[in-house]
Amino acid sequence: MMKPHVYVACRIPSETESYLAQHVQYRKWEGPGAVPYEVLLEELAEVDGLLTSGNKIGPELLSRAPKLKAVSTMSVGYNHFDLEEMKERGIIGTHTPGVLDDTVADLILSLMLAVSRRVPELDAYVKQGRWSKGDNEELFGLDMHHKTLGIIGMGRIGEAVAQRAHFGFGMDVLYYNRHRKPEAEQKYSAKYAEMEELLRHSDFVVLMTPLTPQTRHLFGRKEFEQMKPTGIFINASRGPVVDEEALTEALQQGEIFGAGLDVFEREPVQADHPLLTLRNVVTLPHIGSATAQTRDDMARLAAENLVSALLGAPQNVVPELRK
Ligand SMILES: NC(=O)C1=CN([C@@H]2O[C@H](COP(=O)(O)OP(=O)(O)OC[C@H]3O[C@@H](n4cnc5c(N)ncnc54)[C@H](OP(=O)(O)O)[C@@H]3O)[C@@H](O)[C@H]2O)C=CC1
């Protein structure tokens, strides 16, 4: 039987390439940087499958890929999939849930600590030779242990955050989803709360929903106003879930204590973005799952997902495209 043809548009480790080679014929983008859109369109003309990590999968691209049967993204988020278009064309879309939960949760905890204890700001203070003797109250931060954490989007990653916060830091956990999760409530003594109640009672608010039409700008002026003035806001979901103008205002006006951001409305964020000028914001370049081990695991799973889809027994299909 002829092996299916695949294009690999993102970096994958050599072990994963060997795995792919057993099942498919593939070509790959060798870099540097991201694959240019024109190259992608050309490559897709003849392939059955695409392995990607964030290329927009929309009508133009799909219309240039007449043989395409499956797109596998090396990410758990799949807001770059045009789900309606893929459904109409019968394209299978898969993602990589689960393998990155602990790594992303670790990063979220590091943002919570970095903002509350002002780690980057104080690192700069020391390195700039501004440390003087004596107890300087201006350098004090806020405690994280035994405070209240509110998680909006208590899914796989949200639960990994709850686990660390509750058992590691003795935090009380509130959460908001569209559906309650009795098992999570039991495991982490978590309490379900409506958004407003969660925002009013939480010392730390972690946003971890997917980006969907319903969650776009879920967080705006009203939500920041409802937070405590000592509240810390963390977003590691997707940038457009937050209205960045409202967040900037809330930070400038002291409506909240600080924010930790791994994601932005436009990525890469522009160097002159107002958020980057604020002392009480800790930023990262969308790096939640980026450890060597976890990226290897994601690449392997994405490759397995693609092979499974092309060989007729698809796994890890995104919920909206399941038959
Ligand atoms: N910064 C980074 O590097 C990374 C970012 N991510 C982002 O994190 C997201 C979450 O990943 P993961 O935990 O695996 O996903 P899950 O699907 O497991 O969890 C998402 C949670 O969000 C809730 N949710 C969905 N829609 C809404 C809504 N409209 N209002 C309130 N809650 C909602 C869901 O509950 P319910 O359905 O009951 O509402 C669910 O509990 C990904 O989609 C991705 O965008 C993921 C990995 C790395």
Ligand SMILES: O=CC(=O)O
């Ligand atoms: O942002 C990363 C992902 O896996 O989604």
